[in-house]
Amino acid sequence: MADPKFFQKSKEFTLDQISKITKITLPKDINTKKIFNDIAPLDSADKNKISFLNNKNYINQFKISKAGACFLKKDFLNLAPKNMIPLITENPYHSFALVANAFYPSKDITAGVHPKAHIETSVNYDDTVQIAPGVIVSSDVTIGSNCFIGANSVILSGVTIGDNTIIGPNCTIAYSIIGSNVKIHNGVRIGQDGFGFAENQNVRIKMPQLGRVIIEDDVEIGANTTIDRGTNPDTIIGRGSKLDNLVQIGHNVVIGKNCILVSQSGVSGSTVLGDNVIIGGQSGIAGHIKIGNNVKIAAKSGIMKNIKNNEVVGGIPSVPIKDWHRQTITLKNLIKKK
């Protein structure tokens, strides 16, 4: 059970309500008014809890689980224990997430600007926002409805933020247009100068960075991640993309929609990613290249040239993933021969 010191469960749900939340058709001949009071994993759930089976590895736990109801794929229906109500779905983990979000919603925003926040008079916002103590909001910022800005964060001049966006504590946001339903975690830096210099005999002067950062709707950005603003045009993070902690995004990078960048990965300046790209942890992508749609990049890879749509790559420099595995095996065999 979640520690009640940190997590407040909202309430209980009937099977009917759960059916509506997940758009799942309930089995016939059950009591649709039966009440469930929490979510739980298969091995600790009791008859008042809802669980899920997503993975063959947990079938033994599933067979003896005491969970009152369980999301599962049709294929496993005949293995369900006698007293469990089966909730058939194509995507049990996704259904479970929907119910988990219902039981543990994001904390309600206690609207209002804390008296220890500092908001310039030209800032545009309504009384649905919550701004924590120590926040600094500079001139000409626009903040949408139901936004939350965490303690000691700094929002610099001209930034625009959409609705329902959450910015954690200790962040810095500058030169940016931030969408709606965006979640920016603690310590994120968005919109600082890109790393662009003009060099003359080893001495470098800064090239002015005259672009912005555009964060589209539904994006999530992990703790202490850094996103530089464009030289002009802009650095763009596409709708629905999720960046993990300590990720680096260089100036003028364009990230497509629904991409995943796992922690400590980096994308160098002016590189363009398609949609649905998945980048493993600690991978790096060179500058000025193009990564196609649906590309998957293994952890710790180094990408130095364009990658076509739908390719799966790994290694430094990267090769098709099967070739990378073959190289690894070949090297292992080579030292055996010696």
Next chain:
Amino acid sequence: MADPKFFQKSKEFTLDQISKITKITLPKDINTKKIFNDIAPLDSADKNKISFLNNKNYINQFKISKAGACFLKKDFLNLAPKNMIPLITENPYHSFALVANAFYPSKDITAGVHPKAHIETSVNYDDTVQIAPGVIVSSDVTIGSNCFIGANSVILSGVTIGDNTIIGPNCTIAYSIIGSNVKIHNGVRIGQDGFGFAENQNVRIKMPQLGRVIIEDDVEIGANTTIDRGTNPDTIIGRGSKLDNLVQIGHNVVIGKNCILVSQSGVSGSTVLGDNVIIGGQSGIAGHIKIGNNVKIAAKSGIMKNIKNNEVVGGIPSVPIKDWHRQTITLKNLIKKK
């Protein structure tokens, strides 16, 4: 000598006092009241300074050092210069560190809450703590005795902190139980959401992250490091473990006791490390695997499967360290043949 603008030496010590601090038996027939006024390296020490010899590479410096006393192993005793008092120990660097800490103790805490800190009324603490200006402490936080919280740090609701713990400036701590004698450096982020989503046709919803972060006693966490809270159960950093700067710890990770994670290394979600594990810089460990006790991982390695107790590994993907060296040599030889 340390810059007195930044470092205040506490006082002087007699050989008797140094013997007590280090639990070293003094040589016979020496003046145990002799006073030492500082520590110094072999090459700049004078007769009033204490030095150490930890490494054969410094034997030439040692033979002509003017240090008044020196920690060394028994084996080097016959090479000591005439006027140096030899302080025999199995671990000269550790003995030197004990004395260095005596000469340069952590700054005394000037107890009290700065009037420009913001502490909610429900926070539990006594008058031995020091809280710097700009700190924000949310509701229901408990802070132990003699803790220090640096300027502009943010401690969110429900966090518990043990005794004698130091949190640097500009940190964010949320959903966490922090032990005693813990040192958290500047800009650390602890307790934010893990990177967990349920995906349906490339669109992702957040899985609520209902666990906490447990930081056990005597842990040190480097600047700008990020530690996500568990999904439920918790993310745990075991007693005495030391994390360097810019390290990433995913949700549900368990780090054993006395582990070392060098800078820019990362551990992915749900992976479990045993005790005394050493992870080199920029290494990455995949999620959902198990690393045994006393494992050593070379810098820049990629660990993709379980590692047994006491193994030493390197490479991407990692292999036993000797095999990695052989692979490296084999590759070098292959290109010579061409």
Next chain:
Amino acid sequence: MADPKFFQKSKEFTLDQISKITKITLPKDINTKKIFNDIAPLDSADKNKISFLNNKNYINQFKISKAGACFLKKDFLNLAPKNMIPLITENPYHSFALVANAFYPSKDITAGVHPKAHIETSVNYDDTVQIAPGVIVSSDVTIGSNCFIGANSVILSGVTIGDNTIIGPNCTIAYSIIGSNVKIHNGVRIGQDGFGFAENQNVRIKMPQLGRVIIEDDVEIGANTTIDRGTNPDTIIGRGSKLDNLVQIGHNVVIGKNCILVSQSGVSGSTVLGDNVIIGGQSGIAGHIKIGNNVKIAAKSGIMKNIKNNEVVGGIPSVPIKDWHRQTITLKNLIKKK
């Protein structure tokens, strides 16, 4: 055109003025009073804009560009379109950067200490500095003329800062001597303890870190980068060096002049870099080694031993760059044979 919400153009310039800014000799028989009102890329420039040609890849754009004037190398003069005024220079990108900085100068500092900053009485500064709200400056700090310190940054006791230095929001600076014309981006951590411990039977005590960080003039440090102070002596970043985001610099490291460290690279403790060293993104350098002048290190490399002046290396562990390319090709060929 740069978004006027974020970027204010200063004014217009005549060709005469541009000639003075760039030290370029104008062609004969042109109207040196002709006015230019902005910079622009070749493909969107009109007759009132100045552009540049730095790269053969843009020759087709160049031939049909409507730019009123363009920086270019002598070799391309005969390809210039009829109405373009050619501005001949050995380094078109550098000349363009000079003019770009003239059109878009760093924002003027609105001098003064914000009433919501907290400055200890012993701090030394004049009325040309600007200190934003939420900044905390501890005792005995010295701040030079025309410095800017961004919101919620923390400057700890004894730090000295030269003239014209810019420190972004949410930074922490401790135990440091910072030069003039330095730019420190958002969330940077400078001067915290190095990662130095004395170990005894797996238990570690901290070795006091009694050195400082010296940042020389004209250095730039990227967002969320971390620089540990020395054990004694100091950690040093040499004049004109540029560090990107999320870079890690260990204790006692010495970086020479005019070095470039691309994002997510790291240098371990006590390593010394010469001048003009370029380190690619996500590269790591082991501790206690020496890197010569003018060394270039490919992205994602691992450097484990000394590198001589002028070498170019890549790979993990690194080898001369040509050998690394050969190894890569050899591996590709090996798996084809199978």
